[in-house]
C-alpha cells in the first residue's frame with residue numbers, strides 16, 4: 001500500500017459537470033476514514049499526466065470541452081500507458097474519451113484513447129434524468145443510482161464488460177447495458193456524483209489500490225440512496241410512503 005494515496009484528477013477545469021468533482025471528495029473522505037491520507041493532483045489541459053498517481057479520475061463535460069480534452073489526451077504520448085496501468089474512473093465525457101471513438105456535436109467521429117474496447121455514437125435525443133442500474137458481476141456492490149445527461153451511446157466490444165444493466169434510464173443506449181469496465185478501468189454515464197451515491201463503488205476503487213478496507217457506517221448515505229431510488233421509481237416511492245404511514249392523508 002502506498003504511504004499516501006495519489007488521486008489524479010484529469011482536467012478538472014474542463015471535465016466536471018454535475019458535480020463530478022464530488023467523486024474525488026468521496027475517495028478522499030472514505031480513505032481518510034480508514035486512516036489513509038490522500039493527495040489530490042489536478043492536471044491542467046495540455047499538461048502530461050503524472051506517472052506516479054495511484055488512481056485516476058475523468059469527469060463529464062460539454063461537447064466542446066470534451067473535444068479539447070480529447071486533443072490534449074491524444075497529444076500526451078504517455079496518457080494511454082499511464083491510464084492503462086492504474087485504476088481509473090471515467091464519467092460520461094470521460095467514458096467516451098477512453099473509447100475507440102465518439103461523435104462530436106456535428107455527429108462527426110472523433111478518436112478517443114482506445115483504452116476501452118468501446119465505440120460511442122449519438123442518441124437520437126439527449127438522455128436526461130435519474131438512472132438506476134443493477135451491477136453486473138461486481139460482488140458487494142448493490143444497485144447503482146445516478147443522474148444522466150448525455151447524447152453519447154456506447155457499444156461494447158468483446159474485451160469490455162458492462163458495469164451494470166439499466167433498470168430505469170438510458171445508459172449506453174439500446175442494448176440495456178450501462179457503462180463499461182476493462183481491467184482496472186471503470187467507466188459510466190452516471191453522475192450524481194456516482195461515488196457519493198454509491199459508496200460501495202468508491203470502496204471497490206480504493207480497494208484496488210490499498211487492499212481490503214475496514215467497514216464504514218453508511219447509514220446517512222443509505223438514506224440518500226433510498227431517496228434517489230424512490231425518485232427514479234414512483235411505484236417504489238408510493239410503496240415506501242405507505243409503509244411509513246404518510247399515505248393515509
Ligand code: GLN
Pocket residue numbers: 017059060061062063066091092093094149150151152153
Ligand atoms: N458531451 C457528452 C454527451 O453529451 C458528455 C456529456 C456529459 O459528460 N454529461 O454525450
